[in-house]
Amino acid sequence: MNLDTAFSFLDHHLLRRPEHRLRVAQHLSPAIVHRLQRSKLHHMVKYLNRHSRFYQRKFREYGIDPRSVHSHADLGNFFTTADDLRNNPIEDFLCARPEFGFETTGTSMGVNKRVYFSYAEMMEYGRDGAAGLYNLGLRRDDIIADGFDYSFWNAPFTAFYTIQAMGCFHVIGAFVEPREFYERIRVYKPTVIMGVPTHLVRVTEVAEQEGVWPVKVLLLGGENLSQRTRHYMESVWTGAKVYLSYGQTEAFGANGVECPDRGGYHVSGLSLVSDIHQPDEEGYGELVYSTLNRTVMPLLRYRSADITRWTTDGACSCGLRVMPRIAKIAGRSDELINCSMGNISPYWFEEMLRDIPAVTDDWQVVVRRGERDDRIEFNMELRPGADAQQVKEQLFRNIQERFPDCWRYYTKKFFEFDFQFHQPQTLGGGRKLRRLIDARTQAWNE
Ligand SMILES: [Zn+2]
Numbered sequence: 001m002n003l004d005t006a007f008s009f010l011d012h013h014l015l016r017r018p019e020h021r022l023r024v025a026q027h028l029s030p031a032i033v034h035r036l037q038r039s040k041l042h043h044m045v046k047y048l049n050r051h052s053r054f055y056q057r058k059f060r061e062y063g064i065d066p067r068s069v070h071s072h073a074d075l076g077n078f079f080t081t082a083d084d085l086r087n088n089p090i091e092d093f094l095c096a097r098p099e100f101g102f103e104t105t106g107t108s109m110g111v112n113k114r115v116y117f118s119y120a121e122m123m124e125y126g127r128d129g130a131a132g133l134y135n136l137g138l139r140r141d142d143i144i145a146d147g148f149d150y151s152f153w154n155a156p157f158t159a160f161y162t163i164q165a166m167g168c169f170h171v172i173g174a175f176v177e178p179r180e181f182y183e184r185i186r187v188y189k190p191t192v193i194m195g196v197p198t199h200l201v202r203v204t205e206v207a208e209q210e211g212v213w214p215v216k217v218l219l220l221g222g223e224n225l226s227q228r229t230r231h232y233m234e235s236v237w238t239g240a241k242v243y244l245s246y247g248q249t250e251a252f253g254a255n256g257v258e259c260p261d262r263g264g265y266h267v268s269g270l271s272l273v274s275d276i277h278q279p280d281e282e283g284y285g286e287l288v289y290s291t292l293n294r295t296v297m298p299l300l301r302y303r304s305a306d307i308t309r310w311t312t313d314g315a316c317s318c319g320l321r322v323m324p325r326i327a328k329i330a331g332r333s334d335e336l337i338n339c340s341m342g343n344i345s346p347y348w349f350e351e352m353l354r355d356i357p358a359v360t361d362d363w364q365v366v367v368r369r370g371e372r373d374d375r376i377e378f379n380m381e382l383r384p385g386a387d388a389q390q391v392k393e394q395l396f397r398n399i400q401e402r403f404p405d406c407w408r409y410y411t412k413k414f415f416e417f418d419f420q421f422h423q424p425q426t427l428g429g430g431r432k433l434r435r436l437i438d439a440r441t442q443a444w445n446e
Contacts, residue, residue: 004039011270018130018166022319025131025270030322033269038070040292041273045069048298051095054088055300072275072290072301079277079288080302085113085250096295103152104249112152115249116297124293125252126161128268132257133166135319136217136243138192140167145185147195147203148222149175155222158253159194168192178202182210189213196222201229201361208236221245221253224329224346227354229361246329248306250299251291256326260318264311264325274326276309280343283309286333287326305333307345337438339367339374340415342406346435349378352398358386362428366437370416374440377418381427388421 011021048055049066059066062078069075082104085093098116138144144163148156156174163170171188173181175195182203185193193200197220215237221244230242246265247253251272256265267274272289279285287304311325331345338344349365360381368375378395382388400407409415427433 002039004036004043016127016165018127018134021127021131022134025322026319028322033322036270037273037292041072041290042070044290044292044298045300047095047295048300052093052298054084054092057092072273072288075301078301080300082113082303082305085115086111090114090116090297093297095298098296100157102154102157102249113249115154115252117252117294118296121294121296122157122161122252123165125158125254125271126163126165128271129158129162129254129257130165132245132266132320133162133219136219136241136257136260138166138168138217142166142192142216143169143171143188143190144192144194145171145173145188145190147173147175147181147193147199149196154249154253155196158221158247175199179206182206186213191216192219193217194219194221196220197225197229198223201233204233204236212237215240218242219245221247224350226350226361228357246326248304250302250304251289255287255289255304257320259316259320259325261316263313263316264327266318266320266323266325269323274324276326277303279309283312284330285309307331307333307336331436335436337367337436339376339438339440341367341374341376341409344436348403348406349435351402352395353380355398356391356394358383358391358394360424362425362433364427364433364435364437366439368418368439373413374415375418376415377420379420379422379427381424382421383424388419391421392419 045066049059058064058078062076064075064078094116096118099118100122101114101116103112103114146156146159148159150156156172160170171185171190173185178199181199191214193203193215195203200218200220216239218233218237218240220242225242225244233242234240241260243258243260244265245253245257247255254268255272255274256267258265271293272291274287274289276283276285277288284307287306287308288301289304290300290302291298307330308326308328311327315321316325328347330347336343336345344367349363353359353363360383362381364379366377366379368377380391382391399410410417
């Protein structure tokens with residue numbers, strides 16, 4: 001029996017409980033994880049070559065000999081992309097009979113990506129997810145309410161199989177109106193609440209007026225979260241910790257879970273091989289990953305379009321410490337905008353605005369053609385009684401402190417700022433805002 005098969009046997013038969021999985025994870029060395037990854041990736045590539053028409057074609061096209069692949073580097077310049085998922089029949093990716101299909105969010109291209117799974121795969125993700133929850137302090141006697149939207153999306157099922165593997169009591173509130181969600185889950189007194197930030201922040205606003213009960217953890221997924229919103233939620237649900245999980249539908253929403261020390265997300269080294277493609281000087285690049293345990297629709301060196309980097313702030317002490325950590329997602333590669341302010345992403349503006357309580361969380365930045373160079377237009381909602389001039393001054397101080405290069409360019413007049421203030425609840429209208437818009441191309445075309 002080789003290392004890979006021995007580990008799979010252990011995994012499936014002996015490590016069904018989250019605390020056992022976590023304990024074994026603590027004792028794995030990075031060298032063993034690395035060896036397992038190489039062995040699993042090697043088998044997966046050969047499996048794809050036997051069963052997937054898409055990968056058969058690509059291996060031929062790129063001159064890849066599946067028998068010689070043990071790592072991403074062995075694949076040369078081959079990647080699987082979101083466009084591949086959109087432009088090829090899904091049957092070409094399937095290697096076994098699917099039992100469940102999900103679609104990715106974001107319809108900007110008009111065609112949704114579909115990703116298929118089996119029940120066995122979802123259960124396995126659930127067992128890994130449970131180890132992640134155990135690491136955050138959840139236990140079998142916790143009561144969990146979730147508010148995920150069911151429509152075509154994997155998140156409620158990721159929650160379902162994870163909670164099932166934990167053995168916790170589960171009540172599904174789903175994506176209903178925040179006040180109804182609050183009133184109906186309160187009867188169960190959940191110690192853990194899961195959902196997306198935009199929904200649970202509204203639920204928290206209701207709880208702030210109507211009262212709270214003891215909640216241990218709020219686990220959020222599906223979107224980034226500003227530090228300010230995190231602190232707000234923790235201040236209302238006294239004693240609760242707010243944690244984030246990170247995942248794409250392509251990986252069943254389970255790429256990583258936040259470290260309790262909050263130094264980023266631990267990525268699973270046993271179900272994924274992850275790396276950062278073309279990192280810049282600061283280490284930021286596109287997250288690229290392969291799934292290792294799937295049989296229905298495995299993905300090989302998939303370009304996530306999410307920009308992040310490996311964390312640099314030293315080792316953590318939590319149960320998943322052997323699994324590497326990626327930093328908060330800085331943006332989408334398709335959201336990065338190159339302008340005279342720099343190579344900007346929504347993350348920049350989150351950082352600039354995060355401790356300015358006079359403006360709401362609904363803001364939007366538009367890059368326009370200015371007189372000579374680019375004009376960066378901040379659209380912000382000013383809270384009642386707040387002073388626009390003070391907001392500007394604070395914002396300038398933040399840019400000076402947190403983005404010194406950017407400030408230097410500004411003082412040299414490489415670009416201009418423009419500030420538009422709006423009434424609260426007018427910019428987003430309750431929907432998720434597109435944070436960063438490049439309006440220059442439109443101006444050229446007009
Ligand atoms: Zn950790």
